Amino acid sequence: MALLEILSAIFGWVYFLCWSASFYPQPVLNWGRASTSGTTVDFPFLNVIGFAAYFASNAAFYYSPTIRAQYAARHNDLTPTVAFNDIVFALHGLILSVITASQYLFAKSLWGFPPSVGARPSRLALGIGNGCVVGVLATVLIVATAGAADIDHPARAWCALDIVYAVGYVKLVVTLVKYVPQMLANWRNKSTRGWSIWQILLDFSGGILSIAQQGIDSWLQGDWSGITGNPVKFALGNASMVYDVIFMVQHYVLYPGGKGDYDDDDDSRGHQEERQRLMDEERRIA
Known part of the structure; x- marks a missing residue:
């Protein structure tokens, strides 16, 4: 058991590092x-809402x-499988x-980037955000309303845990x-240029380790409600990996000529020249 506990901790921090590193590319x-x-x-934009x-x-x-007590009341007196590294990762x-x-939203004013297509949230993204709220x-x-009548029995009544x-x-x-929007954009452009494949590879690795850690934790508790009681964490890893596979197919199989490597990208050099021009213009104005 001690070995499994150590393995769970290692998996937790390695997936934390993989998923955390995936935000940088x-x-x-x-x-x-x-x-x-x-x-x-x-x-x-949706990542901001989600995280x-x-x-x-x-x-x-x-x-x-309160939340931990209500969780225990519904799940055989067990504690949530959320670990401290989950909180650090989310933040x-x-x-x-x-x-x-x-x-994207402040491309020119904050970053000195030239305006580009897709720099404003689509109606789909805004609709999803509003729907979530x-x-x-x-x-x-x-x-x-409904929970107020039976507030002392969280196992069978609506309570703060449901929020x-x-x-x-x-x-x-x-x-x-x-x-989905980026997947469709790659399909329309017949290229993954500009979309970093490294974030996908790191995200895929983190998803596998996250699910493995949750499985080990549930095994150690002797109860699989560690997964059923926290379905979001389990589903996140699976859903992300499905999309990751699609992006890897786009990048390596369907559109291998447009891999987003800006080192040899003439279009990227043009953008760099445009940024330099904007910076020179700002200096003249100042």
């Missing part, structure tokens, strides 16, 4: 190309005595997602759809 690629061309803002919700739900599971992901989104507010309303679940499901919904 795209903003670094955008900076190196001095452009966000070939990509859409929908992915980082804000994920951080909030993980923090509640980890720190709130880190939120910060990096905000930075990446700013490269409405869903959480509806859950709050249900808990405030935490609703916030957590926002992350799940976002994960299910956030890749």
Whole structure:
């Protein structure tokens, strides 16, 4: 058992490192190309919403005595399988997602990038964001009304735990759809240029290890409600890996000539020249 506990801890921190590192290739690629061309803002925009919700739900599971007690009442007196590295990961992901989104939303004013197609959230992304807010507010309303009559019995009544679940499901919904706009953009462009494959490879590795850690934790507890009680974490790894495979097929099989490597990209050099021109212009004005 001690070996499994050590293995679980190792898997937890390695997947944390893989998933955390996956946030860097795209903003670094955008900076190196001095452009966000070939990509859409929908992915980082939805990531901001998703990781804000994920951080909030993980923090509640980890720190709130009330939420942990209500969870135990529903799941055989067990504790949530959320670990501290889950909270650190969620907060880190939120910060990096905000930075990446700013490269699109404030491309010229903040980063000196020339404007590009897809620099504003689509109606789909805005609709998903608004829908998530409405869903959480509806859950709050249900808990405030239906749960009030049986507040002392969280195992069978609506309670604060359901609000935490609703916030957590926002992350799940976002994960299910956030890749679609970029996948379609790659298909329309017949290229993955501008879209970093390294973030996909790191995300895929992290997904495998995340599921493995949760499986080990549930085995050690002798109860698989560690997975059924935290379906968001389990589903996230599976959903992300499906999209990761699709992007790897696009990158390595369907469009191998457009891999987003800006070192030899004439279009990227043009963007770098444009950034230099903008910087020279700003100096003259100052």
